[in-house]
Amino acid sequence: xALSTIQNNSFADTAVHGYRNLLVNGGLIVxxxxxxxxxxxxxxETYYLDRWKMWQASVSGxxxxxxxxxxxxxxxxxxxxxxxxxxxxxxxxxKIELQNIPxxxxxxxxxxxxxxxxxxxxxxxxxxxxxxxxxxxxxDGNWEKVSFSIDSSSTTVNPSIGLITYDTGxxxxxxxxxIEFTDFQLEISSGSPTPFEHRSYGDxxxxxxxxxxxxxxxxxxxxxxxxxxxxxxxxxxxxxxxMRTTPSxxxxxxxxxxxxxxxxxxxxxxxxxxxxxxxxxxxxRGVASxxxxxxxxxxxxxxxxxxEL
Amino acid sequence: MNILSAQYHNxxxxxxxxxxxxxxxxxxxxxxxxxGNAHYDEILRQVEAGVLTIADASTDTP
Numbered sequence: 207x208a209l210s211t212i213q214n215n216s217f218a219d220t221a222v223h224g225y226r227n228l229l230v231n232g233g234l235i236v237x238x239x240x241x242x243x244x245x246x247x248x249x250x251e252t253y254y255l256d257r258w259k260m261w262q263a264s265v266s267g268x269x270x271x272x273x274x275x276x277x278x279x280x281x282x283x284x285x286x287x288x289x290x291x292x293x294x295x296x297x298x299x300x301k302i303e304l305q306n307i308p309x310x311x312x313x314x315x316x317x318x319x320x321x322x323x324x325x326x327x328x329x330x331x332x333x334x335x336x337x338x339x340x341x342x343x344x345x346d347g348n349w350e351k352v353s354f355s356i357d358s359s360s361t362t363v364n365p366s367i368g369l370i371t372y373d374t375g376x377x378x379x380x381x382x383x384x385i386e387f388t389d390f391q392l393e394i395s396s397g398s399p400t401p402f403e404h405r406s407y408g409d410x411x412x413x414x415x416x417x418x419x420x421x422x423x424x425x426x427x428x429x430x431x432x433x434x435x436x437x438x439x440x441x442x443x444x445x446x447x448x449m450r451t452t453p454s455x456x457x458x459x460x461x462x463x464x465x466x467x468x469x470x471x472x473x474x475x476x477x478x479x480x481x482x483x484x485x486x487x488x489x490x491r492g493v494a495s496x497x498x499x500x501x502x503x504x505x506x507x508x509x510x511x512x513x514e515l
Numbered sequence: 516m517n518i519l520s521a522q523y524h525n526x527x528x529x530x531x532x533x534x535x536x537x538x539x540x541x542x543x544x545x546x547x548x549x550x551g552n553a554h555y556d557e558i559l560r561q562v563e564a565g566v567l568t569i570a571d572a573s574t575d576t577p
Binding site: 249251438440450451452453454455456457478479480481482488490512513514515 | 516524526527528533534536540542543544545546547549551552553554555
């Protein structure tokens with residue numbers, strides 16, 4: 207780029223630059239754990255769309271990855287709908303690693319939101335050593351851009367911020383009440399929020415994989431190992447990014463041997479799964495006899511590695 | 516997090532207790548022995564609270 211094309215305002219304190227959003231998947235474009243494009247019943251304190259943890263008390267509900275149009279622009283969004291009525295709350299939040307928060311500065315959260323519950327608002331926990339609500343939004347069912355300033359001084363544990371139907375305590379939630387949002391951003395600012403920082407799907411996916419990685423194998427060749435030995439069969443897989451911590455592993459899929467997600471012969475029993483570091487996992491088991499032994503992930507198999515907060 | 520059972524497993528080279536096979540909310544989850552992993556932290560909390568016991572590794576594993 208020619209220097210003549212750099213505008214003076216690029217150097218101004220008010221210039222808008224990249225890498226501003228401290229949240230991951232604020233645009234709700236990544237959904238590794240499943241296809242939630244239909245309303246899906248959720249459990250509290252559980253992750254569905256990447257990085258967004260459900261926030262729920264006394265009220266059952268559904269979560270859905272929706273496609274919405276705001277000011278003529280098509281966006282992905284997340285919709286939470288109450289399916290029962292009670293005094294409680296519905297919502298979602300994102301927990302942030304303390305090391306990723308610049309403690310001692312002012313932050314501002316912003317997003318597009320629409321809701322029909324009078325108490326829908328931002329709520330943060332463990333910022334500046336305290337928890338707090340924003341004022342309630344308009345909550346008339348129409349999209350509105352909302353923001354909320356946060357003081358992160360004295361933040362000492364992993365903080366979180368999200369959207370919730372809440373007041374000084376639980377509130378009345380009626381079946382059909384909903385919160386739908388997108389373009390959730392948390393940035394360093396003492397003033398107004400800047401426009402939402404759009405990141406590519408690949409960029410956002412890599413950021414999500416620090417906390418959750420899903421591996422599958424339509425080709426039937428993933429984690430393939432074939433040998434003749436009387437020893438233990440071991441097959442490994444490197445993870446695409448270094449995860450936040452050594453992850454837990456869940457295997458799904460029933461198309462393999464013994465109704466598992468792996469196809470194998472001559473193993474003494476179902477394979478053991480272990481993550482030994484944030485970078486790699488291993489699958490292993492002693493062989494049944496001296497004979498050809500092989501293992502690979504079944505075409506319907508899937509491994510989910512979780513290192514969430 | 517409802518942890519119905521938990522059992523240690525040894526490693527492929529005979530390392531002791533390197534992973535835990537846990538039934539969490541009805542699903543089998545392989546949990547690393549690693550403080551900071553949310554599942555392991557919860558297992559430790561329930562063990563210390565006396566509501567969960569981690570079974571020893573089977574002698575025929577791995």
